[in-house]
Amino acid sequence: MSPGPVMLDLVGVSITPQEREMLLHPQTGGVILFTRNYESPEQIASLICEIHSLRSPHLLVAVDHEGGRVQRFRDGFTHIPPAALYARGYDKDKKQAKLLARECGWLMAAECRAVGIDISFAPVLDIGKGVSGVIGDRAFHSKPEMIAELAHEYMSGMREAGMSATGKHFPGHGSVKEDSHTAQPVDERDLSDILMEDVVPFERMIHYGLAAVMPAHVVYPAVDDKPAGYSRVWLQQILRQQLNFQGMIFSDDLSMQAAGVAGDFASRAELALQAGCDMVLVCNHTDAASQVLQSLENYSNPASQARLIRMHGRGNIDRQALMASAQWKSVVEKVKLLGDTPDFELPV
Template sequence: MRPHPIGPVMIDLAGHELSSLDQEKINHPNTGALILFARNYDNPEQIQALIKAIRAARNGDILIAVDQEGGRVQRFQNGFTRLPPAACYAHQPELAEAAGWLMAAEVLAVDVDFSFAPVLDVDSGVSSIIGNRSFAMDCDQAAQLAAAFRRGMREAGMAATGKHFPGHGAVALDSHLTLPVDSRSLEEIRARDLLPFQRLIAQGLEAVMPAHVVYPQVDDLPAGFSTIWLQRILRGELGFDGAIFSDDLSMEGAAGAGDFMDRARLAQQAGCDMLLVCNNPEAAEQVLDKLPITRCSERERRLQAMRGRRQFDRKQLFKSDKWRQVSAQIKQLSETHA
């Protein structure tokens, strides 16, 4: 049987081991990636064994991802350096690049391809779901610190994903639970929230994740379902040529688009290369089975760029002087400011 290329759907797992159904879903032609959560993680040895089993279950390519930003969003903790929230780097800007390297090097060392980072949202002091996940309230400072964090990721061998385009920091509501509405004009969003995306895209940002937020002065659809945001502005105006990952289609912010197949079709039509369907196994199965199986060389090229390029295994990494120094610095930053 010919190996499967990277498909357009990202799925997840219930626990620490693969069931036979998990193995079937991993090897479905439409599967392209799998995201790991805290529920899948016990310790580094266990997660490496699980990842080995995931890759073995796939006849072909599969990407493995995690959310390992730091602060409130760090899925792997036991055996990993505890990372501070992004906002802490404003206190010691010189550590942002080192932190990006540290995060990426530790994640790559267990054979995960990439973490969905950095957050490019500019904090406006109103969003509890973003808050200190943002690097700064000043858009220029947010762009500088995020760019430094990304440079560190690249040095370690990891591609970066800027989220949540065009900016989730100016709405109070949480898109996991409801559909936030940002009523600002495009000019206001351009002048502030788009700046970090614009800067990092110019520097070669590999991927973007759009927000489940409606910006009614631009489009009635949430950004992740909007051809205006993804085609006209992101690809056209900003010149982005990397991968677009939908945010999780199981979130309430996506529910207004219809059932799961409606959400998947709309996100794909808008321009998403990879559709995340997490925390709902039946929905994932439905999307895998009902989405047409198609080949798309552009999609596959963009997604191949997300493959990790590991430089160290865990033993080598922990022996390195750089890891010892940076890990100690980041621990101290966490203790001082987090």
Template sequence: MLDLEGTALTADERHLLQQPQVGGVIFFARNFESRKQICTLVEAVRAVRPELLLAVDQEGGRVQRFKTGFTRLPAMQKLGDLYRSSPEQGLALCRDAGWLMASEIRACGIDFSFAPVLDLDTDTCEVIADRAFSDNPDQMVACAGAFIEGMAQAGMAATGKHFPGHGAVLADSHLETPYDDRPLDAIRANDLIPFARLAGSYEAVMPAHMVFPKVVPESVGFSRFWLQEILRGELAFDGVIFSDDLSMKGADVAGGYAEKAAAALSAGCDMVLVCNCREGALEVLDYLQQQPLPASDRLQRMAGKGAVDWQQLQDMPRYLSTQQQLQALPEA
């Protein structure tokens, strides 16, 4: 999965997307000007390869790529706070927020948003913090479970991230490799709980670019222990495993782009992401073109199922009610 340079498809990108080793496109804020424009860009990509998986990070709060013409979603911690003060109301709004987010993205023809965050945090980790519903495993499971239900109601597959939990470290894996010195039992007793208890609900997982040196020396996304023994074995997860972006500094422990892609695929990833570095994406493409790697049969589980158009969506009472409730959440 790779990204695009701007708001319209270039001739070079059309050629790139025709390569069979390219399986998806992720959209960023630089690809977005308006709702009409992003729908046109999606149509252009679909015209080249209709089967490509199209994705975006539309979590809410700090991580929302499409804004103008879309509902401004709160940070998930706000929904977690509502759940703590009013569990019934909080769960209902988590479910409706998941449905609304997914419905807007599906109305554009995009398959899925990489959501929700299952990391346990409130203010420890610089890059997670309020992206997480809670630092309490039980509250996280309740809120994220409801959010995932809402996404499914809109025809969107969910991606739990960042396995097995990024919330206990200070470092930002976009900028450096975080190290978490806790033993495996401590992780099982806390961070791993949402991934374990919701394993039958989400269709995909994105591993964290971080190292747990008291468990194994490899970074999670390049580790057969984490992806095969724990995720596939212990958690019995049979869905898609996406690498996190191989351009992130936290991934550099595995070497250059081809080495990172090889390590992620060898560990068990079904698809690797290379974003914000076209040179790196081309290096990975060149590597994959030389490998007898069959496509994962799991990936099509991420294709969107059904969608309503924007006018239908905006006329729905549930849509209007959810917008009003989200807007009424306290600012802090």
């Protein structure tokens, strides 16, 4: 069965009969997991194995596991530091800062792959300007060029572990104070300013082979009156054509407050897909997910299906062997010695 364009979530630590039916729906293509789905490494590995066994090609299993404040699995997993910490000492020892970013990218991805996770939605490519509380220390740096350098290393570590990277939140969430989970952020800057600053990390990461992008639920009225995730200007003209991005585009969660501008959930999904998203996320709202699946009964996009399959995790990592390896022990010890307070303070 070909994968569909909808990514759903689950309410608990096992699959309910209703969820099983929804996961088997032809328009479902993936599952995103949250802390509520997690009890232990063994339990989550079993749950993911069950999800993967439902279909062939298997459903893509994703998680937000950046580190710092955004890490869904805690007990049994290494506490990955926030991205801002990787810039510690960058001016003094650039080589060591880049190595740390690569090692933490590998560690995050390897531990996730060892329980079956296909992708973690990382890295964040937003600029850490100290404006956006929801971004805060999730940003690598305050300078676009440094973000690109550190994110490239982080992505390289992820690749080593068999995981593709997703850059977010295109074209940049760092210049708005409002949180798109609870409000509608508006960035009033001109396109030229955004391209010369916020888009730089995305452009460079695309050059380095970035596999996927997640657009922001932010309105940039100088460019389009729609949020970037609903905008053909941003996704087709700028991301696809101008930046020559050929990879996967995931919408951000359509249940977020800022996504509501498009109307009901069926309308949100339709607008996101029409704008150029390959897959839409519908989280924390089972009825809405069902509505979206029904509304897309006749939808098909072979190009999106091919991109989605390329996001599947590569290779197998045995968790016990991983934790017994010298590489894992070395990186974990280094992370434990770091603490998690960046040298430059960003609001959280």
